[in-house]
Amino acid sequence: MEMPIPNPEVLARKARVVERLSAVLPANAVIHDERETRAYECDALTAYRCPPMVAVLPATTKEVSDVLRICHEEGVPVVPRGSGTSLAGGALPTADCVILGVARMNDVLETDYDNRFIRVQTGRTNLSVTGAVEEDGFFYAPDPSSQLACAIAGNIAMNSGGAHCLKYGVTTNNLMGVKMVMMDGEIVDIGGAHLDAAGLDLLGLICGSEGQLGVVTEATLRILHKPEGARPVLMGFDDSEIAGACVTDIIKAGVLPVAIEFMDRPCIEATEAFAKAGYPMCEALLIVEVEGSDAEIDHQLDLIMEIARLHNPVELRQSKSAEESAAIWLGRKSAFGAMGQINDYMCLDGTIPVSSLPHVLRRIGELSEEYGLKVGNVFHAGDGNMHPLILFDANKPGDLELCEAMGADILRLCVEVGGCLTGEHGVGIEKRDLMHVQYAPADLEAQMAVKDIFDPQWLLNPAKVFPLDASDARRQMPIAAE
Amino acid sequence: MHSPQTEAELADVIRDTTGPLAIQGGGTRGVAVAGDPLVTSGISGITLFEPGAMTVVARAGTPVAEIEKAVAAENQRLAFEPIDHRVLLGTTGEPTIGGVMAANVSGPRRISVGAARDFLLGVRYVDGMGRIVKNGGRVMKNVTGYDLVKLMAGAHGTLGVLSEVSLKVLPKPETEATLILHGLDDIAAIAALARALGSPYEVSAAAHDPVAGETLLRVEGFEQSVSYRTEQLRALLGGEISVEDDSTGRWAAWRDVTCFADVDGDIWRVSCKPSEGPALVARSGALGVRYDWAGGLIWMHTATGYDLRAALGSYDGHATLVRGTGQPRFEPEDAGVARITAGLRARFDPRGFLNAGLMG
Numbered sequence: 001m002e003m004p005i006p007n008p009e010v011l012a013r014k015a016r017v018v019e020r021l022s023a024v025l026p027a028n029a030v031i032h033d034e035r036e037t038r039a040y041e042c043d044a045l046t047a048y049r050c051p052p053m054v055a056v057l058p059a060t061t062k063e064v065s066d067v068l069r070i071c072h073e074e075g076v077p078v079v080p081r082g083s084g085t086s087l088a089g090g091a092l093p094t095a096d097c098v099i100l101g102v103a104r105m106n107d108v109l110e111t112d113y114d115n116r117f118i119r120v121q122t123g124r125t126n127l128s129v130t131g132a133v134e135e136d137g138f139f140y141a142p143d144p145s146s147q148l149a150c151a152i153a154g155n156i157a158m159n160s161g162g163a164h165c166l167k168y169g170v171t172t173n174n175l176m177g178v179k180m181v182m183m184d185g186e187i188v189d190i191g192g193a194h195l196d197a198a199g200l201d202l203l204g205l206i207c208g209s210e211g212q213l214g215v216v217t218e219a220t221l222r223i224l225h226k227p228e229g230a231r232p233v234l235m236g237f238d239d240s241e242i243a244g245a246c247v248t249d250i251i252k253a254g255v256l257p258v259a260i261e262f263m264d265r266p267c268i269e270a271t272e273a274f275a276k277a278g279y280p281m282c283e284a285l286l287i288v289e290v291e292g293s294d295a296e297i298d299h300q301l302d303l304i305m306e307i308a309r310l311h312n313p314v315e316l317r318q319s320k321s322a323e324e325s326a327a328i329w330l331g332r333k334s335a336f337g338a339m340g341q342i343n344d345y346m347c348l349d350g351t352i353p354v355s356s357l358p359h360v361l362r363r364i365g366e367l368s369e370e371y372g373l374k375v376g377n378v379f380h381a382g383d384g385n386m387h388p389l390i391l392f393d394a395n396k397p398g399d400l401e402l403c404e405a406m407g408a409d410i411l412r413l414c415v416e417v418g419g420c421l422t423g424e425h426g427v428g429i430e431k432r433d434l435m436h437v438q439y440a441p442a443d444l445e446a447q448m449a450v451k452d453i454f455d456p457q458w459l460l461n462p463a464k465v466f467p468l469d470a471s472d473a474r475r476q477m478p479i480a481a482e
Numbered sequence: 483m484h485s486p487q488t489e490a491e492l493a494d495v496i497r498d499t500t501g502p503l504a505i506q507g508g509g510t511r512g513v514a515v516a517g518d519p520l521v522t523s524g525i526s527g528i529t530l531f532e533p534g535a536m537t538v539v540a541r542a543g544t545p546v547a548e549i550e551k552a553v554a555a556e557n558q559r560l561a562f563e564p565i566d567h568r569v570l571l572g573t574t575g576e577p578t579i580g581g582v583m584a585a586n587v588s589g590p591r592r593i594s595v596g597a598a599r600d601f602l603l604g605v606r607y608v609d610g611m612g613r614i615v616k617n618g619g620r621v622m623k624n625v626t627g628y629d630l631v632k633l634m635a636g637a638h639g640t641l642g643v644l645s646e647v648s649l650k651v652l653p654k655p656e657t658e659a660t661l662i663l664h665g666l667d668d669i670a671a672i673a674a675l676a677r678a679l680g681s682p683y684e685v686s687a688a689a690h691d692p693v694a695g696e697t698l699l700r701v702e703g704f705e706q707s708v709s710y711r712t713e714q715l716r717a718l719l720g721g722e723i724s725v726e727d728d729s730t731g732r733w734a735a736w737r738d739v740t741c742f743a744d745v746d747g748d749i750w751r752v753s754c755k756p757s758e759g760p761a762l763v764a765r766s767g768a769l770g771v772r773y774d775w776a777g778g779l780i781w782m783h784t785a786t787g788y789d790l791r792a793a794l795g796s797y798d799g800h801a802t803l804v805r806g807t808g809q810p811r812f813e814p815e816d817a818g819v820a821r822i823t824a825g826l827r828a829r830f831d832p833r834g835f836l837n838a839g840l841m842g
Contacts, residue, residue, distance in 0.1 A: 114676040114757045115778075137682075159625045170623060172632065173600045188818040193755040195592065195778045198800035198813050199841065200641070200823050201599060204632020208625050228682045248534030254557055254653035296707045351621040354535040383622040384535065423623035431626070438626055439616070446615045446830070447628040453825035465627060 001048055001089075001429055004463050004475060006096035010076050014053055017074050017098070021056055024066035029104070031055040040081065040099045044146070045089040045430060047400060052079065052093035059104040061179060061187060061217040068215065069185030071098055077459050078183070080211035082154030083125065085146040087347060088428025090158060090210050094463060100215060102153045108132045109218065117176055117193050119220045122153035126160075129221060138223045141168035144424065145336070156216050159208030161424035166382040167258040167291075168224070170424065172207040177220035180206065180213075183455040192220055205450065210426055211461045213454035227291035230258065233301050234287050234328045235308045236280035236315035240264055241358035243284035246311045247381045248354060250288065255303055260382035261287040261332050264361065267339065267376035267389070268331070274338030277331030280315035286381065287332055335378045336389070342374075343391040346403050350414030351423030352384045363413050364388055371406040373399075385423035386414065412437050427465045435467050444470050487524040489541075489606065489614060489645040495520060496643065497612025502838045505639035507543060507581030512571040512805060513638065515837050522580055525645055528552055530620070536651050537603065537620050542580025542644040549579055553651045561652040562598045563589025563733075569740045570749065571805055580644040586636030589737035590687035590700070593679065593775045599635035601650045607634055607642035610831025620648040633826075639837045641830040655702040658686075659712050660729035663697035664722040666690075668760040668773070671697040674719050675776040676756060681718055683711040688776040689736055692763075700733060741772060742783050748806030750790050752780040754799035767793045812841050 010017075018032045031037055032054045042049040053076070058064045071078045077097040084091050093099050105121035111133060112118070118140065120129055126147040129140040143162035144150055150160070156178070161170040168174070177191030190206070191197035206213055237243040247260055263271070263285045272279055279285060286308075290300040301318050308316055319325040331338075339345050352360050361377060368375040374391040388410055392403035411421045411431065415438050421431045435444060448466055451458065451474075458474045484503070486492040496503065502517030509521070523543040530539040533556035540549055546564055553559060565587040566577055583605075588597040595601075604618030617630035634642060663674055671690040678685050678699050687700035701711045716723050726732065735741070742749050747769060754762055756777035763771050763780060768790070770783040782801075784790050787808050791801050800813035815823060820842070827834070 112757075113680050114673070115755050116676075116679060138680075159629070161623050161625075165623065169596060169600060170625075172629065173596050182818075186818055188822070189816070190819060192798045194753045194799040195775060196586075196588075196597060196753045198753070199815050199819065200826065201586070201632045201636050202819065202822060204599060204629050204635070207632075208629045225680050225682050227684075251536060251653070252533050252556065254656070256653055292707060293710060295710065296704070299704060299706055351623050353532060353537065353621060355532055380623075385621075385623045418619065419621050420619045420624045420626045422626050423621065424625055426625050427627060435627060438619075442613050443616050444627070446609065446613075446617070446630060449829040450628055450630070450633075450826065453822060453829060 002468060003050065003094060004468065006094060010096040011053065013074060017070070017076055018054055020070045020074070021054065021067060024070065025056060025058060025063055029057045029059070040093060040101070043084040043086040043089060043091040045087055045092065045428065047394070048089055048092055048429065050093050050095055052097045052099040053095060055099040055101060057101045057104050061181060064100065064181045064215055064217050065185045065187055067098070067100055068181050068183055072184045072459065075457065075459070077462050079461050080153065080157065080215045082123065082151030082157065083149050085150040086154060086158065086426065086428055088422065088426045088430040090154070090426050090428040090464060092429055102151060102217065105217060112193065113138065115193055116223055117220050118223050119218060120152060122156065122216050122219050123151050126150050126152060126155055133223050137226050139226050140221055140223055141174055142171045152219050152221070153216055156207050156219060157209065157211040158424070158426035161385065163259045163261060163380060166260065166380070167256060172204055174222045175203060175207055175219060176222055178203065178206060178216045179218035181215045181217060183214065183457070183460050210428065210465050212451055212465060213460065228293045229297060230289055230291040231297050231301065231319045231325050232287050232289040232328045233304055233319065234285065234315065234317040235313045236282035237284045237311065238282055238314055240284040240361045242311050243286055244354070244357035246286065246308055249307045250304055251382065253303060253307055255290070255300055257288045257290050257304070257382065259287070259289045260380070262377070262379050262381035263332065263335060264377040266374060267335055267378045270338040270342055270376055271331040271335050274341050275331050275334040277327060279331050282314050287328055332378070339376050339389045339391065344394040345389045345391050346407055348386065348388050348407050348410055349423045349425045350386050350411045350419055350421055352386060352414050352417050352419035354381070354384045356417035356419070357381070357384070360386070360413060360417060364410055367406055367409055371402060373403060373406055384419065408434055429464055432465060433467045448474065483519045483521060485521045485524045489525060489608065492522065492525060492643060492645055493608045493612045493614050496608050496610065499835055502835045505643055505837050507578030507584070508545070508575040510571070510573045510575045510577045511567050511581055511585055512573055513837070513840065515840050517838065520643065522643060523576065523578055533558060537648060538651055539620055539646065539648045540579050541646050542578060544579050546577045546579055546582055554654070557654045558651040559654045560601070560649070561591060561595045562601050563591045563737050564598060565589055566738050569738050569743045579647055583635050583647050584637065584639050584644055590689060590733055590774055593688060593778070594684065594686045595652065599632050602631050602635050602647060603650055604648035605631050605634050605644055606646040607644045609642040610833055610836050615642065618648065622650055638840050640827060640841050641836070643836065656704045657708050658700060658702040658729060659708050660726045660732065661699040661712060661715055662724045662726060663719060664724070665695050666697050668692055668763060672756060672759055672773065672777040675699065677719060678715055679776050681715065683714050687733060690773040690777065692771060700729065736774060739772065739781050742770065742781065745770065745783055747786050748784045748788060749804045750782040750784065750801050751804050752782055752794070752799060752801045754778060754780065754797055758797055762794055762797060765793060766790060810842065814842065
């Protein structure tokens with residue numbers, strides 16, 4: 001993966017930058033010792049590492065503003081960082097950058113049940129947002145699988161999804177307002193506790209912009225009352241095509257489950273060996289979960305099972321209790337860990353129209369044979385969000401490159417059938433150079449024009465999202481301006 | 483007047499224009515700006531409908547009615563309840579899906595399923611220089627690059643003219659029921675709506691009519707579930723409550739704000755924190771009000787030319803002048819946000835020809 005050459009003039013100014021940052025932050029909030037900056041050298045895409053020049057941990061919006069103003073004046077790139085759980089390299093530093101971590105900003109600022117929102121500092125983890133309101137029966141809906149660790153800041157940057165977004169939507173559908181610091185240090189407030197933010201939908205634009213438009217320090221998030229209950233049904237099929245047809249029929253029947261999860265045979269086998277969830281050995285397994293009161297759940301599950309029976313399932317297991325639900329979810333929840341037991345893996349998240357599911361699964365199988373790399377598929381079937389896990393051996397020379405090439409082929413396939421490169425992980429550096437596959441030059445130009453407005457010098461998270469060749473001229477600007 | 487029939491013709495018109503253009507879909511939303519009319523209703527037709535994926539792709543000039551009919555045949559619907567402005571504004575013409583999305587108009591169900599913008603999956607548009615751009619796609623989860631889809635929703639054509647939209651649709655529920663709480667004052671009504679929305683019983687609309695003294699809660703879903711939740715809500719809220727089984731006509735009227743169709747004066751839409759609604763109403767000097775979205779959306783009727791924004795003062799929200807002239811249609815923005823907005827306009831429509839001045 002190519003990253004831009006660090007700007008030697010910025011590196012030469014390190015001492016001055018550290019001194020200026022130290023003047024506005026507590027001593028322990030400025031990390032510049034080379035042994036300590038290593039802690040920030042990568043995110044969850046661990047194949048790529050690069051220690052930053054400096055890392056800072058501001059505790060207030062004012063401190064974030066001071067940091068950005070200084071970096072703006074000094075022409076130093078800034079890479080914002082939530083909890084560093086990005087699978088796409090969204091928080092990967094450059095050697096000449098300041099990492100701006102929001103981890104110290106994790107307070108709940110306001111909880112309002114009458115108006116159904118919570119206002120938090122964005123360093124707060126996703127799960128602890130729900131944690132702050134669940135005693136009162138409420139929850140924050142987007143639930144990325146890293147929710148124990150991932151920060152709201154990163155959720156907003158990547159517009160994170162989760163298993164339950166079929167019903168509740170992704171981050172952008174649950175974000176009501178932000179306080180954001182612009183690259184020049186200016187603080188802006190967008191949206192708030194009301195439902196429709198005024199003017200242009202800047203909130204929608206900021207959400208998913210991968211930390212390239214500003215640093216969001218506070219967020220107003222929609223909270224909902226928890227459903228009375230939720231229970232899944234597990235079904236096994238002899239053919240993934242039939243499982244796909246079953247998903248379509250469930251949706252067409254007017255039942256809207258909160259989650260429809262899919263696993264294929266390689267994934268079922270790995271999971272069984274690891275977690276022993278008692279899954280049937282078959283080609284495709286679906287877990288469909290619905291919510292409501294006990295009677296409402298039974299009624300919906302009956303309808304779903306009636307549809308499933310038309311597709312000759314090899315297994316149909318309706319949960320009747322919390323224990324049975326946990327048993328059904330056990331395998332799905334340990335799928336990534338199970339695959340990781342076998343080998344290193346790369347997890348993609350291209351999204352496809354649900355109707356293309358059988359074709360895409362077949363092609364992935366063919367690609368797996370062509371490349372000689374095993375693939376397990378586990379994904380959110382209701383919304384077409386694939387998660388192919390390609391197994392490779394990081395210690396074997398050339399294997400990572402082979403895996404990346406195969407991943408790129410799968411993502412091209414997703415775009416070809418009318419889908420997209422990434423459904424919830426973001427582009428980061430991982431899919432940056434594939435953006436040409438999905439977007440024509442004019443499409444990319446329109447997006448880059450947005451960054452020009454928010455961050456004219458392209459200092460915020462500069463080498464991400466856009467193909468390096470497309471953004472090259474813009475990223476050179478600060479150097480040219482020196 | 484320009485009436486392009488294809489996206490390519492639309493691009494030609496915009497590229498070749500030498501002056502401002504007034505963008506129209508069906509011309510039903512009462513948007514009046516100076517310029518040569520550019521009517522998009524000729525760029526019409528549903529290009530894809532996949533009920534199993536809950537997605538529809540349609541050219542921007544496609545009548546909303548045509549889409550609603552097509553998806554209804556598969557027992558699905560545009561869940562955000564797009565407002566039909568014709569009765570309120572006394573306009574004629576055929577509302578288009580491009581107009582709905584450009585104006586981001588959502589009805590009562592917005593509180594439970596989201597706004598029009600939440601159902602917009604992808605767009606194709608022509609920017610102010612005549613460049614054709616696409617963003618998003620037709621899948622429900624897509625974080626590939628910046629979300630210009632949301633930016634185009636609610637931009638009222640000022641950043642680009644939509645040529646095609648992809649939408650998410652949802653299944654039509656089996657049935658619905660509406661609880662009618664009687665005799666509550668504004669404060670008690672908004673509190674009751676908050677209590678209902680803060681319950682697990684999935685309310686899909688929550689409104690209050692101070693004139694009739696009726697406070698409304700809609701529940702939708704499978705029949706058995708609707709009757710269960712109706713009873714739970716009745717028990718939760720107490721007081722004098724009646725239940726209406728077929729309430730589709732009632733909610734269509736709420737959606738379209740037909741109650742203010744025949745009154746003279748200006749009509750405003752105030753977006754606010756629901757619990758602040760009654761206090762805002764008390765100081766508004768409005769001649770008539772209706773609360774939707776559990777109080778988060780207040781339709782206000784004022785005398786012609788009345789400066790409602792001055793009366794409301796500072797609060798968490800904003801006011802839009804939906805019917806009336808002589809005042810800015812949209813709430814003036816704070817300096818920081820206004821700078822960003824102006825910057826975006828300068829890049830998307832550098833000549834300032836698209837619905838010039840409409841949004842400030």
